[in-house]
Amino acid sequence: TAPPRLIDRLGRPVEDLRISVTDRCNLRCRYCMPEEDYVWLPREDVLSFEEMATLAGYFVDLGVDKVRLTGGEPLLRRDLPRLVRLLSQNRGITEIALTTNGVLLAEQAQALYDAGLHRVTVSLDTLKPERFRRLTGRDEFARVLDGIEAARTVGFPDLKLDTVMIRGFNDDELAPLIEFAKHIGAEVRFIEYMDVGGANEWTMTKVLSRDVILEGLNRRYGPIMAIPGRGSAPAQRYRLADGTTFGIISSTTAPFCAQCDRSRVTADGMWYLCLYALEGIDLRGPLRGGV
Ligand code: SAM
Ligand code: SF4
Numbered sequence: 001t002a003p004p005r006l007i008d009r010l011g012r013p014v015e016d017l018r019i020s021v022t023d024r025c026n027l028r029c030r031y032c033m034p035e036e037d038y039v040w041l042p043r044e045d046v047l048s049f050e051e052m053a054t055l056a057g058y059f060v061d062l063g064v065d066k067v068r069l070t071g072g073e074p075l076l077r078r079d080l081p082r083l084v085r086l087l088s089q090n091r092g093i094t095e096i097a098l099t100t101n102g103v104l105l106a107e108q109a110q111a112l113y114d115a116g117l118h119r120v121t122v123s124l125d126t127l128k129p130e131r132f133r134r135l136t137g138r139d140e141f142a143r144v145l146d147g148i149e150a151a152r153t154v155g156f157p158d159l160k161l162d163t164v165m166i167r168g169f170n171d172d173e174l175a176p177l178i179e180f181a182k183h184i185g186a187e188v189r190f191i192e193y194m195d196v197g198g199a200n201e202w203t204m205t206k207v208l209s210r211d212v213i214l215e216g217l218n219r220r221y222g223p224i225m226a227i228p229g230r231g232s233a234p235a236q237r238y239r240l241a242d243g244t245t246f247g248i249i250s251s252t253t254a255p256f257c258a259q260c261d262r263s264r265v266t267a268d269g270m271w272y273l274c275l276y277a278l279e280g281i282d283l284r285g286p287l288r289g290g291v
Pocket of ligand 2: 026032
């Protein structure tokens with residue numbers, strides 16, 4: 001008999017699995033990893049690609065069909081295409097996606113595509129090199145643009161750009177980011193700044209809410225139409241009068257928890273049902289113990 005499907009206590013199917021392939025990062029975004037130095041996980045605590053693929057296989061047996069690779073910065077993990085290949089051998093996985101800061105994407109885009117990666121989302125908070133440096137602590141703006149260009153050239157469909165909107169920091173770039181995305185055939189998604197803990201300097205006053213984003217874009221572009229049929233997607237998508245589409249992920253002012261279908265395995269094999277969860281379940285111990 002088929003194993004039961006994974007349904008949480010609120011009746012939500014857990015169908016979308018995020019795997020953090022590494023805790024490390026080559027940027028120091030102020031809202032995420034503001035410190036210069038971090039103590040990274042010891043190598044032996046980090047799951048191997050085989051272990052990640054094995055775990056993903058168990059999740060697939062329980063109803064997962066989408067896997068997203070994230071981090072930290074996933075492209076820092078050596079030979080990530082090998083993991084993509086292992087995952088793509090699993091017939092139950094219909095979509096393998098990647099979220100990256102783009103710095104190392106130019107050099108890896110082709111190999112990732114060839115390995116079977118379906119979709120790429122690049123995080124891009126600003127189009128101003130100096131602002132990028134202030135936000136991320138690194139002078140890598142040009143390489144991110146190269147990465148985005150490479151993803152296009154290789155031919156990934158549905159290229160997405162994810163922008164965390166911070167009031168008083170990059171809220172003057174709503175329209176420029178929409179125009180940039182349109183120009184390159186991508187779709188931008190504005191993410192409300194979230195209080196994910198740590199030293200991320202979060203305050204409600206820095207959150208640019210969905211309503212304010214829509215107001216600003218309405219002044220510039222005229223009427224905006226919400227696109228129906230969102231399903232379990234975190235973003236509500238919208239269409240401008242000229243047909244350009246964009247998304248808003250209103251995690252802070254209008255959370256989509258009721259429709260959420262994702263869970264996350266960290267690089268060291270802890271399983272979390274929510275970004276805000278304080279406690280996870282250790283899967284590495286049982287996995288390595290042969291359970
Ligand atoms: N390093 C990769 C990247 O930046 O795309 C993948 C991991 S990163 C944690 C995933 C996404 O979370 C990025 O788009 C990032 O901007 C977003 N993020 C990080 N901290 C956030 C916060 N406090 N509020 C909202 N989004 C946040
Ligand atoms: Fe690194 Fe992504 Fe966090 Fe920025 S948001 S510090 S790129 S993990």
